[in-house]
Every structure is written in structure tokens, then in C-alpha cells.
Amino acid sequence: MILHGFAHKLGDDINTDYIISGKYKFNTLDMKELARHIFEDIEPNFIDKIKPGDIIVAGRNFGCGSSREQAPLVIKNAGLSAVVASSFARIFYRNAINNGLPLVECDTSRIQDGDELEIDLENGVVRDLTGGFEMGINPLPPFMMKLLQDGGLVEHFKKYGGFSIG
Amino acid sequence: MSHKTLTEKIFESHINREPRIGEVVVVDVDFAMGQDGTSPLAIQKFYDMGGKKVLRPDRIALVIDHGAPSPTEGFANLHKLMRDFSYEQGIRLFDIGSGVCHQLIPESGFAGPYDIVVGADSHTCTYGAVGAFSTGIGSSELAAVMISGKLWFKIPPAIRVILSGKIPSGVYSKDIVLYLAKTLTADGATYKALEFDGDVIDQLSMDARFTVSNMAVEVGAKAGIFPVDEKTKVWLREHGRDNMCDLSIDPLANYESTVEIDVSKLEPQIALPHRVDNVMSISEIGDIPIQEGYIGTCTNGRLEDMEIATSILDGKKIHPRVRLIVACASKSIYLEAMKKGLIEKLVEAGATVIPPGCGPCVGTHAGVPSDGENVISTANRNFKGRMGNNKAFIYLSSPATVAASCLTGKITDPRRFL
Secondary structure (H helix, E strand, O other), X not given: OXXXXXXXXXXXXXXXXXXXXXXXXXXXXXXXHHHOOOOOOOOOOHHHHOOOOOEXXXXXXXXXXXXXXXXXXXXXXXXXXXXXXXXXXXXXHHHHHHOOOOEEEOOOOOOOOOOEEXXXXXXXXXXXXXXXXXXXXXXXXXXXXXXXXHOXXXXXXXXHOXXXXX | OOOOOHHHHHHHHHHOOOOXXXXXXXXXXXXXXXXXXXXXXXXXXXXXXXXXXXXXXXXXXXXXXXXXXXXXXXXXXXXXXXXXHHHHHOOEEEOOOOEOHHHHHHHOOXXXXXXEEEEEOHHHHHHXXXXXXXXXXXXXXXXXXXXXXEEEEEOOOEEEEEEEOOOOOOOOHHHHHHHHHHHHOOOOOOOOEEEEEOOHHHHOOHHHHHHHHHHHHHHOOOEEEOOEOHHHHHHHHHOOOOOOOOEOOXXXXXXXXXXXXXXXXXXXXXXXXXXXXXXXXHHHOOOOEOOEEEEOHHHHOOHHHHHHHHHHHOOOOOOOOOEEEEXXXXXXXXXXXXXXXXXXXXXXXXXXXXXOOOHHHHOOOOOOXXXXXXXXXXXXXXXXXXXXXXXXEEEEOOHHHHHHHHHHOEOOOHHHHO
């Protein structure tokens, strides 16, 4: 699977409250509706600035804070294709893979806002087509790769009737 | 017998062999919990996965605490979904007014030493205070636990946190854990467990230990575990648990690192906007006016917190330009605080007491600040917009510092009133 899109660069420690504010997420399970408010507290009208397939690029500790699974779901429902960050907080990491949202861990310092990116998950490479460089990515642990390939935890459970490790 | 971290000992008791740090294991979960921000999605996922019956209804509880009573139509409909599901599945529902999930689960005896407990709320790490490995999960994972009774874990390395010295007057466990957040930073323990050690533990009540474990996730930790001592056992017995085993730190265990904090010279600590690890000592921060104070939450809404706040506010009036909101962490704490006369004193001092629950901490109701206002709160997060307004500023402190600040109208050292 090769993903292709333009980078939207955010900083370090982007918490799940910033991805989707608590004041919205409790009111509905309609993720399309929630997606209208993505990153609103730190960048008003963010939803109007993205195109389908675009990629979030962030620094350290992306997805820290609350356990809300609405965070990766809102990112997916906003049409974003992946998150590339220097590191991820653990609950978000699990939630994203459980919902089939690809996460890529690598040094993001050289990627600029607006750069055209290509992510090759199978071969573990991020290419910055604008910057003209490529980087290797830290591979997902094997079990998480299986979950992602299954399309998330719901699909994994439907396929195996429970956790199938190994 | 080889040397093991608390985390390894707990996992060993579930897999019946020596665990290896970093390995992925699937274990039976002893208890699982969801709240009203996460359970509705978990219920949806449960059915998406093909779930029909919850495998072990006695091991699941749902808690309506984040927006209780319902502030909006949307909330109300999701609460109904939780009520109907709980009734149909025969699982325990803590409805409005019961309190905050992270008080109710240990208070009801659902977490104890060597237990593995998960909750669809990041502050599930709170039950480390009673010797459990407890951690936050997402809604899909809660659904998976409801169906299978199991969850997978990557056994984390542990950091030994040695707290030593005598806690000074006016300094509380909240100050210690805020200082720890400053020391470790917001991602200093990501994918790791914190395990607490040192002579400070003896000086901490169980209420105070819950405060420390509660904030483990604010440095990225999976868990924040205390050893089990006599104080733990007494508390657990009072809350319906028996057959407890010892759980103690082995200094020779394979700790990834050790952090030592001498609390003897610690001052009251404040986390400044908009980061939990942006912490300063109270003498360093200068004059900061505040318009709202909040005492409560899963961090500091326990009886000891109410007693500390009341000792400062008793017989006084809060500043005329300040609102003070108080929420006990559970109904039983609320009742106890009433019996002890604490609620009366707080209300006479000018506090507005709201029902047990999460209150304004997550910005859904009951105390949203206005543009440009400063709030001093006993909560665990001060992210921009956290209390429902991204143009407000949230400062975090102990209940004593909130109480003192509400008297003067600016962030104030509580030692002035002791």
C-alpha cells in the first residue's frame, strides 16, 4: 500500500483534546460531524485546509492525553490518510491501528508544511517528493501490523473470533 | 527466585510463567470499565464485532460521569444507550450522581493487588495505588474485552521512582506528582510503567496515593504502581476486598532507570497553561489573578482533599471576583463530607457544590470559563480548551493551593493559611 498526500505540519505533544475537543465528542457517534471540528482549538477551520489523502506530520508524543478513540476516527473521517510523527502516545497508537489508521514513526524534523509525501508501508519508507529525500520508518510490531492489515480490531475479531497472536 | 519489577510480578500471576519485558501476551482481564465519553462507541463496536452477550458481565462496569446529569440532547441519548445496554447485558451501571469512574472502581472493590484492570479512560492508571496493573484503553478494546474477556499487552519496562524525605507542611501528593511531571516531562515514560518506592510512601494516605497514580499517564506511562503495605490492606478491607497478597519493590529487579526525588525542600507546585509538565514552584510565578477555582476530579476529589480545602476556607469567604466549584469524586465521599460538616463549611465560604462526577474538567458542563479567564484547578490536565473554552487558561495545583487562591483572588501559597 502506497499512500500519497500533502503534509500538514503540527508540533510536539498534540493531545487528543486538540484532535477533537471534549465539548463535541460526548454528544454524538457521528464521526463525520465530529470531523468538522478536527484540531479546531489549535487551528480554527483546519477542516477547510485539507484535501482527501493529506497527511498529518507532527513531532514527539502525538496523541497524548485522553483515551478517546474518536481521535483516530475523526482523523480518518476528515479524509486524512496517515499520521507521521517522531513518536506516539501509547493509547492513541493502539486506537489508531485498531481502526486501520496507518501511523508512521520517523524523524519528521526535515519535512516542511505542504511537502508532497509518499508513504510505502510495505517497504518502510517515507519519501518527501518536495524536499527530495527519503527516510526509513520504525516498523510496527508484527501483531499490530496484522491488526492494521486486517483493517482494524473489529475486522480482526470478525475474522478470528478473538485475538489471534502469532 | 529471580528479581522482578511489580509489573513483571503482576503479569507473571496471569500467564503462570516468567514474563519477558517487551513480549506481547494475551491475558484474562480481571475488570474493565467504560465511561460516557467512551462506552457508547464501545457498545457500537461490540455489535460491529458480532458481539451478542458480554462474556463476564460481573467483570464490567459502565459509569456515567463525564456529563452527569446530561447537559445536552446528544449526551442524553448516549446515556440512554449505556443504560439500555447495561440492563440487557446485566452489567453494573453507575448512573448520574454516583461519582467519577476512577473513584468508584477501587471504592467498589473492583481493583486490587495483582489485578489487571483496563478502562476506556486514560486515567485508569489510578488503581496502581492499590497494587493493580491498570491502564487506559480505547473503545474497540473495551468491546473486545466484553466479548472475549481478554486483551493483549506488551509487557512494559519499568522506571523506579524513589520518593524520599519528609513532606513539608503545605505540600501534598499533588505537588509531588506535578514535580515528577516536570522532571520526567510529558513523554518521559511513554510505553513504560512507573513503580513507586521510598520512605515518602509511608507518609501518603491512600487518597494521596491515588492522586499520584492518577497522573502517571501525564508522563506517558502505562501504569503507576505502588507497593502494597498495611495501609493498602486496611483500605482494601474497608472496601470489600480480602485475600490480599504482599507486593513489594525488589531493588535488584531489572529497572530501566531510576528517578529520585527528595521532597524535603519541595514547595507547592503549579502547572502553567497549557502543559501538565510546565511546572513551577509557587515562589517563582509572581502575581496571577484567577476568576475560577475547581476542587474535585479523579485526581483530587477525595475526602482528604475536601478536608484540606475546608481547613483553609473554614470561617472565611472567597474573593468576591472568584467562583469556586467543588465536586466530590463519589457519592460516598459526598455523604461523608456532609456528615463531617465539610460541605456546609465550603458552601458558607462561597463554594458551589455540584454533583459527584467529572464536573467542568472536560469542558462539557458545570463551569466553562469565559474568554481570557484564569482557572486554578485540582484536575490533571490543563490543555488549551480542556474546560470548554480555548481562550481560557488553566493552572493545576493541590486542593490547598486552589482554596488559598480562591480567598485572595490570585494564585497563592497555601502555607499562608496554615
